[in-house]
Amino acid sequence: xxxxxxxxxxxxxxxxxxxxxxxxxxxxxxxxxxxxxxxxxxxxxxxxxxxxxxxxxxxxxxxxxxxxxxxxxxxxxxxxxxxxxxxxxxxxxxxxxxxxxxxxxxxxxxxxxxxxxxxxxxxxxxxxxxxxxxxxxxxxxxxxxxxxxxxxxxxxxxxxxxxxxxxxxxxxxxxxxxxxxxxxxxxxxxxxxxxxxxx
Ligand code: VGL
Ligand code: ZN
Numbered sequence: 097x098x099x100x101x102x103x104x105x106x107x108x109x110x111x112x113x114x115x116x117x118x119x120x121x122x123x124x125x126x127x128x129x130x131x132x133x134x135x136x137x138x139x140x141x142x143x144x145x146x147x148x149x150x151x152x153x154x155x156x157x158x159x160x161x162x163x164x165x166x167x168x169x170x171x172x173x174x175x176x177x178x179x180x181x182x183x184x185x186x187x188x189x190x191x192x193x194x195x196x197x198x199x200x201x202x203x204x205x206x207x208x209x210x211x212x213x214x215x216x217x218x219x220x221x222x223x224x225x226x227x228x229x230x231x232x233x234x235x236x237x238x239x240x241x242x243x244x245x246x247x248x249x250x251x252x253x254x255x256x257x258x259x260x261x262x263x264x265x266x267x268x269x270x271x272x273x274x275x276x277x278x279x280x281x282x283x284x285x286x287x288x289x290x291x292x293x294x295x
Pocket of ligand 1: 110143249
């Protein structure tokens with residue numbers, strides 16, 4: 097049974113000083129570096145939005161960050177502009193090792209749809225290709241870490257469980273945005289999906 101470490105969105109914009117800073121987002125870097133060095137398969141993900149992305153509040157007249165709107169694929173939280181392709185904010189945090197990564201998967205690059213999950217975009221059907229990559233490498237179990245626990249880690253973990261992977265989320269190596277109870281809701285949803293929540 098091959099295990100893969102999936103490191104979600106440890107990027108400058110999700111760390112203190114970034115556009116969508118997650119409290120303590122940079123504190124997890126050391127623990128993740130150590131995990132990478134002892135993992136057989138390592139995948140990093142990178143939130144990678146074009147300018148004017150539809151998940152940005154600035155792209156919708158009269159909307160402010162953290163409002164919600166109805167998109168053709170369902171409800172979407174609107175965010176501050178973040179992780180714009182080629183900017184400093186989109187770069188992987190400089191403390192995070194990238195040499196141990198076998199693959200860096202970018203997501204959220206389609207202008208009209210967001211992608212929290214590393215497996216499917218927010219319509220929950222458009223695949224990113226990660227499922228095929230992991231299966232063809234013989235991976236059957238996953239350890240997820242990174243940012244943010246209640247959004248991209250949560251969506252990725254639930255999708256991975258639905259796809260049949262044995263999934264653990266290592267919470268000590270995650271930090272959350274915690275928007276209107278989103279952290280408790282995420283933990284409950286991951287638990288119901290069969291994701292193992294580890295401290
Ligand atoms: C994320 C909100 C918007 C995340 C990405 O990485 O959790 N959250 N884009
Ligand atoms: Zn994003």
